[in-house]
Amino acid sequence: MPGFRIPLWSKPSSDRRTPRYLWRSLAACAIGLVLSLAAALATGQRELQLAQIELNGLANGYALTLQFGISTYMRKVTALRTLFDTFGTVSREQFASFSKQLLTEQVAIVGMAWLPRVPREQREEHERAGAQEGLLGYHIRSARPDGTRAPAPDRDEHFPIFYAATEAPDSPVYGTDLNDGGLWQRALESARDDDRLAASPHSVLEGKRIGFLVAAPVYRRGVPHGTVPERREHLIGFAQAFFETSVLLESIINTTTNVAGLDFFFFPPATSASGPSASLHFDGARARMVSIGADAQRTLAGGLHWSGPLNVGDSAWTMVAVPIAGGPVAPSYVRAWIVLICGILLTGAIATYIWRTGKHAERLRNSNRELDRTLGMLQTQNVRFDTAINNMVQGFVMFDAAHRIIVCNSRFVEMYGLSPEVVKPGCSVGDVLQHRAETGLLKADPEEFRTQLLAQLAEGKVSEGILTTTDGRDIFVINKPMPGGGWTTTHEDVTERRKSEARISHMALHDELTDLPNRHLFGVEVEKHFAWTDIGHKFAVLCLDLDHFKNVNDTFGHPFGDKLLKQVGVRLRSFVRQSDAVARFGGDEFAILQGNMGARAETAALAARIVDAMSAPFDIDGHQVVIGVSIGVAFAPTDGTDAVQILKAADLALYRAKADGRSTYRFFEPGMDRLMQARTALEADLRKALANREFALHYQPVVNLQTGRINGFEALIRWNHPRRGIIPPAEFIPIAEETALIVPIGDWVLRTACEEASKWPDDVRVAVNLSSVQFRVPNLYESVVDALECSNLAADRLEIEITESVILLNLPSTIETLNKFRARGVKIAMDDFGTGHSSLSYLRHYPFDRIKLDGSFIRDLGDKMNSRAIVRAIAELANSLGMGTTAEGIETQEQLDYVKRVGCTEGQGYLFGKPQPAKDARALLASQSSQPRAGAAKIESIAN
Numbered sequence: 001m002p003g004f005r006i007p008l009w010s011k012p013s014s015d016r017r018t019p020r021y022l023w024r025s026l027a028a029c030a031i032g033l034v035l036s037l038a039a040a041l042a043t044g045q046r047e048l049q050l051a052q053i054e055l056n057g058l059a060n061g062y063a064l065t066l067q068f069g070i071s072t073y074m075r076k077v078t079a080l081r082t083l084f085d086t087f088g089t090v091s092r093e094q095f096a097s098f099s100k101q102l103l104t105e106q107v108a109i110v111g112m113a114w115l116p117r118v119p120r121e122q123r124e125e126h127e128r129a130g131a132q133e134g135l136l137g138y139h140i141r142s143a144r145p146d147g148t149r150a151p152a153p154d155r156d157e158h159f160p161i162f163y164a165a166t167e168a169p170d171s172p173v174y175g176t177d178l179n180d181g182g183l184w185q186r187a188l189e190s191a192r193d194d195d196r197l198a199a200s201p202h203s204v205l206e207g208k209r210i211g212f213l214v215a216a217p218v219y220r221r222g223v224p225h226g227t228v229p230e231r232r233e234h235l236i237g238f239a240q241a242f243f244e245t246s247v248l249l250e251s252i253i254n255t256t257t258n259v260a261g262l263d264f265f266f267f268p269p270a271t272s273a274s275g276p277s278a279s280l281h282f283d284g285a286r287a288r289m290v291s292i293g294a295d296a297q298r299t300l301a302g303g304l305h306w307s308g309p310l311n312v313g314d315s316a317w318t319m320v321a322v323p324i325a326g327g328p329v330a331p332s333y334v335r336a337w338i339v340l341i342c343g344i345l346l347t348g349a350i351a352t353y354i355w356r357t358g359k360h361a362e363r364l365r366n367s368n369r370e371l372d373r374t375l376g377m378l379q380t381q382n383v384r385f386d387t388a389i390n391n392m393v394q395g396f397v398m399f400d401a402a403h404r405i406i407v408c409n410s411r412f413v414e415m416y417g418l419s420p421e422v423v424k425p426g427c428s429v430g431d432v433l434q435h436r437a438e439t440g441l442l443k444a445d446p447e448e449f450r451t452q453l454l455a456q457l458a459e460g461k462v463s464e465g466i467l468t469t470t471d472g473r474d475i476f477v478i479n480k481p482m483p484g485g486g487w488t489t490t491h492e493d494v495t496e497r498r499k500s501e502a503r504i505s506h507m508a509l510h511d512e513l514t515d516l517p518n519r520h521l522f523g524v525e526v527e528k529h530f531a532w533t534d535i536g537h538k539f540a541v542l543c544l545d546l547d548h549f550k551n552v553n554d555t556f557g558h559p560f561g562d563k564l565l566k567q568v569g570v571r572l573r574s575f576v577r578q579s580d581a582v583a584r585f586g587g588d589e590f591a592i593l594q595g596n597m598g599a600r601a602e603t604a605a606l607a608a609r610i611v612d613a614m615s616a617p618f619d620i621d622g623h624q625v626v627i628g629v630s631i632g633v634a635f636a637p638t639d640g641t642d643a644v645q646i647l648k649a650a651d652l653a654l655y656r657a658k659a660d661g662r663s664t665y666r667f668f669e670p671g672m673d674r675l676m677q678a679r680t681a682l683e684a685d686l687r688k689a690l691a692n693r694e695f696a697l698h699y700q701p702v703v704n705l706q707t708g709r710i711n712g713f714e715a716l717i718r719w720n721h722p723r724r725g726i727i728p729p730a731e732f733i734p735i736a737e738e739t740a741l742i743v744p745i746g747d748w749v750l751r752t753a754c755e756e757a758s759k760w761p762d763d764v765r766v767a768v769n770l771s772s773v774q775f776r777v778p779n780l781y782e783s784v785v786d787a788l789e790c791s792n793l794a795a796d797r798l799e800i801e802i803t804e805s806v807i808l809l810n811l812p813s814t815i816e817t818l819n820k821f822r823a824r825g826v827k828i829a830m831d832d833f834g835t836g837h838s839s840l841s842y843l844r845h846y847p848f849d850r851i852k853l854d855g856s857f858i859r860d861l862g863d864k865m866n867s868r869a870i871v872r873a874i875a876e877l878a879n880s881l882g883m884g885t886t887a888e889g890i891e892t893q894e895q896l897d898y899v900k901r902v903g904c905t906e907g908q909g910y911l912f913g914k915p916q917p918a919k920d921a922r923a924l925l926a927s928q929s930s931q932p933r934a935g936a937a938k939i940e941s942i943a944n
Helices: 017-087 092-102 120-132 183-194 228-234 245-256 270-274 296-300 334-355 359-390 410-416 429-438 446-458 495-509 519-531 549-556 558-573 600-615 643-659 671-689 729-738 742-757 780-791 804-808 812-824 840-845 855-859 865-880 893-901 918-930 932-943
Strands: 109-116 141-143 149-151 210-219 235-244 262-267 280-283 288-291 306-312 315-323 395-399 405-408 463-468 474-481 487-493 539-547 581-586 589-594 618-620 623-625 628-636 665-667 695-704 710-721 725-727 765-769 798-802 827-833 850-853 884-887
Touching: 017 092, 017 109, 017 210, 017 235, 017 245, 017 262, 017 306, 017 315, 017 334, 017 359, 017 474, 017 487, 017 495, 092 109, 092 495, 183 210, 183 228, 183 235, 210 228, 210 245, 228 235, 235 245, 245 262, 262 296, 296 315, 334 359, 395 410, 410 487, 429 446, 446 474, 495 519, 519 581, 519 589, 519 628, 519 643, 539 600, 539 643, 549 558, 549 623, 558 581, 558 589, 558 600, 558 618, 589 600, 600 628, 600 665, 628 643, 643 665, 671 710, 671 729, 695 742, 695 918, 710 729, 710 742, 710 918, 729 742, 742 765, 742 780, 765 827, 780 798, 780 812, 812 827, 850 855, 850 865, 855 865, 865 884, 865 893
Parallel strands: 628 665, 710 765, 765 798, 798 827, 827 850, 850 884
Antiparallel strands: 109 235, 141 149, 210 235, 262 280, 262 315, 280 288, 306 315, 395 405, 395 487, 463 474, 474 487, 539 589, 539 628, 581 589, 618 623, 695 710, 710 725
């Protein structure tokens, strides 16, 4: 193609500039992209820093709230320790009442307990004490890895669980020794040596829950414990609580904070690595706590997070806050993207400038609009931060190193009635205090207060305390120094909480039912009066015990009995002077302190008035209730030199009053102590007598007065004491009834008598006495049936003898049990009829087969005509009702002639035979069977 060619270099003026411009444009684009990426990275880093600052502010606030909540729980343990520090000896009832208040309205404490220090040599005594207090099968035991418990090996000292707030008396928790050489022991040793709360590493609690133990040492009152040796020597035990970790943290977070947008992670100290994993994650989106792996902390450290300590006792946990992806705190990197886009656009603009310079101004205006949006986002973040601070329940202020306000929330301003125009960022701490003084709510001098505050902060320690405002409010203040200078302070109004604590203190010193002083407060008052005896002061202590109060409880129920106790308290207060004291020790026990006593006759008159007043009927819900009171009186300083001695003397006098028939009063006499010791020793021996097989049954024959043959035997118990020999029943049966030992003893008598009677002829019965105490036992009927079945004894060969005391119980269950005996075929006899309050209505309402005339009437037949008339009338009445009549105590021929003549059907007494061992009774029956006519003739010769 002629004339055609490609001119590559023929026009350098235009064609050469194009590639050169292109390279310049590409170079500008490359440089612009590099700079844009660098700027985007820097902006993203700045966004990350801002997010970190916001995260730090929010997390610090949440950490303070969590720390306060944890500290509130820790103070419950401290309050339990204070109970023991205040009173020294705390009863199980006091512990249960006090710990019940502490456990109210909380969910994190699994249980609270008292761990007494039990040295090796006191272990057996301690285990006996636990059993005596009603802890079934109580022994000091160690927990095995599989959850079972075995007797704890001997150690120098044990710390068993002796009181437990939420456990029943039969709980296996009692006796668990926490001094087991493991994690709990190290926590106890730390608390003991440092004299502070100590938290154990995490472990598996009851119910496979993960938690930890917090222990507070209790030292012997009045002795120094400033050094570690002194603390170890004078330690008496630990007040202790078990916390379920997840519930503790979750309950505080959910009830006090709004954590939307954040996840919290909690890591226990490294020393807990030997225990179960206790690392927890609080999911802010779902507001619940879940367990996580222990290695999560290292993973979280690689991203945006806040980390800080949480003090739990002497342990420092690590709290990590992480923003939720897409949440308000998480960095969105919008500005970084904007910068990157702007850089690209700017690069494009520069490149395009060569081509279209007119577009440059428009692109700059677009960049300015993007910057405006970025500033708006920053303002939104600031508003959110202010909202979080101002929604705190505490007043919060942050000061910088120059003592000027950085942040202050509205709660602080409202709490003290301050002006927001004065208290704002930049205001000095001196100006704040001066303004508080001007509002009238600061008692101290502002300058002096500021000096003391700065001196405390200079020590670098967290300080806390209670400030009382001039309007009577109590403000709990915590000042916490910040690294690099400055500090944060939180103010919380705790007025209502302090009032609640005052009410708890009142409850610890007063009886809950009657609001009378309790034993501890009464003892304090007694000690005060002893302090005045040096100047000639005399006073009296009266110990009171209500008579027949248990019968009221058994008949009408405990709520009815509580109403009666309240009226007793009111009636007692009406008899004493304002300077005297009335207290309730518990149950039906009361005490009176009569101060400024003159003559003893004055105290005797007071005691007599109280006895008369307590005998008057009480009107309870329309029921007329009659009780009585027994009073023991001791005089100070004659009968004692301290509260323990004088109360013991009054108790001994009270025991004498009860022994002398109740509803009376007695003064203390030195010989009472010996009598009480003798009774106590006899009671202790009685508790071992059944196991040592010291009891035996003797059998006294009961004779048919018409045929002269033996119809049966009455089983009578004998106690062959290893040192004192035979002890009569009249001496030990009352003790057995008071201590309820009559129940196992009576069961043994019943089974032994039935077993022996099964060896007799089929027409011979056995009579067994049952106590009124046995009728309070719900399984009495089953015990009797079991004794009959085990011995193969026919029911109609067993005769149960009851006294008036059983009928006076007036319990529906008593009549029901007697009717069941009667339906089974068991015979029922009314013993000692004619004495006490015997009423003919008894014979109409109760299913008696036989009446046994009391021996006192038989003994008086020869001297008193009225005794003869009574015997005749009872015999005729029994015959008309179809009941048999047994005359007891027949010892002479004249007595036998009379009871036979008036119609008594059976006789019993020394004239026929004394109580004799089982083998002799069998021999007597054998002689009667082998020589029936001779035996009958012998008895008939006596009867005739």
